[in-house]
Amino acid sequence: MTNVAQIYALETKFEFLKQLRRPAYAIATLGFPLMFYAFFGLMSGLHNNGMSLATYLLATYGTFGVVGASLFGFGVSVALERGAGWLLLKRASPMPPLAYFTAKLISATAFSALVVSLLFTMGALFGGVHLPALTWLALGGALVVGALPFCAMGLALGYLISPNSAVAVINLINLPMSFVSGLWLPVDVLPPVVQHIAPFMPAYHLGQLALGTIGAGGSQPWYLHVVVLLAFTAAALSAAAFAYRRDEGETYG
């Protein structure tokens, strides 16, 4: 009897290695959030709520980091592997179909945890960020778990967009969404019109949830953000299921 647990473990290990060895993914996912946080987050200054910017922006660049790891980890690799016919070979093989998606989920989550740990280290060492141990844990936990809706979004995009344009399209979605959601600059310093659009962005709600763990959230209660993110996850999974069926056309699911 084949050991199903072993298949899941190997699938996950090799998915993670594959992503780690792909400079376009590893460098972009880990490098950009760290670089942006170094440029903007480590400036000395105070947010208008009295908190140091380095602390405030740790939550928002953390959000930026996990959203990118999830969108690119799922979206680009699914689009590429689907386009090249690799997904079809996997489906013809005796691999349990869920192993493929589980591996990507765990791999993307591992990258999220990695980028969050690196940002925390940077903030603590160079940004003078001091937080109680439990607060570090709450912030890290909110970011890593909160990345899951964006894995679902990445999956949907992976089935909807062509392999050639995958990176460009995801950037075109991710970068404006990050700005509008207040992940680069605090949302309350953005122009009023942007502040009005922000609540329509899923990343805004994860950002607010993360800020809430360090006592810098907005006026909305935390559970509102959770409900919005859950609804968004359901919508993204429905879109993925629809796109999956469209992509497979008349073929078997």
Add this chain to the structure above:
Amino acid sequence: MIDSIPVQLTDLSKVYPGGIAAVREVSLSVAPGQTLALLGPNGAGKTTTIRAILGLVRPTLGTVRVFGRDPRDVATRLRIGTMLQIAELPAGLTVREHITLFSAYYPQPLAIEETLRLAALDELADRRSERLSGGQRQRLAFALAICGDPDLLVLDEPTASLDIESRVALWEQIRVLAVRGKTIVFTTHQLAEADALADRIAFISRGSIVADGSPAEIKARAGTRELETAYLTLTKSVTLEVAS
């Protein structure tokens, strides 16, 4: 016993959305140990037939049975190894890592070293798949098909885009599997390849099987000793009597 028949297609038809009939009423039974070539020009319906055998395409009409079962059953898939037309393998993994992963899907795979040897990849085991040449990549795809030691090999255009040297080398590797008693179904649009490898050829033209028999029978039926002439005769006259 029905479950000993590796592949059984009964009146298989596939009409794609838009009304294009890729395969029309194809019936085919492949015996254990047989090497069958599905031969035909591009667009004849070979790939659709292969995908139906693999449970990747839903038949519009008719049935597909692999070892007497639905090809989508995991129990069936455990007995099949396959090579599809793939643009590229995912970058980032070595030859050995790719083979290790696919071997894990099967209950009694070949030893990794044995797979490497059969696919002539021993010296490339630690090379990343994106750094392989076209021929080497094709051998890796072949390795992934055989690593599980399956009873049935389904190969879609296994030698497409290979140079002559690599093609002949892959033929040799496929023959080794045939000698080991594997049932092999492969597609090709090259006569020489069908003649060199198969003990049975099914000609497909415009979605139908227009002739079916050993290479010698095909030549006899078309009234020529040259397979090439037979090919042209057969693909042009769809009305030609269909062999049993």
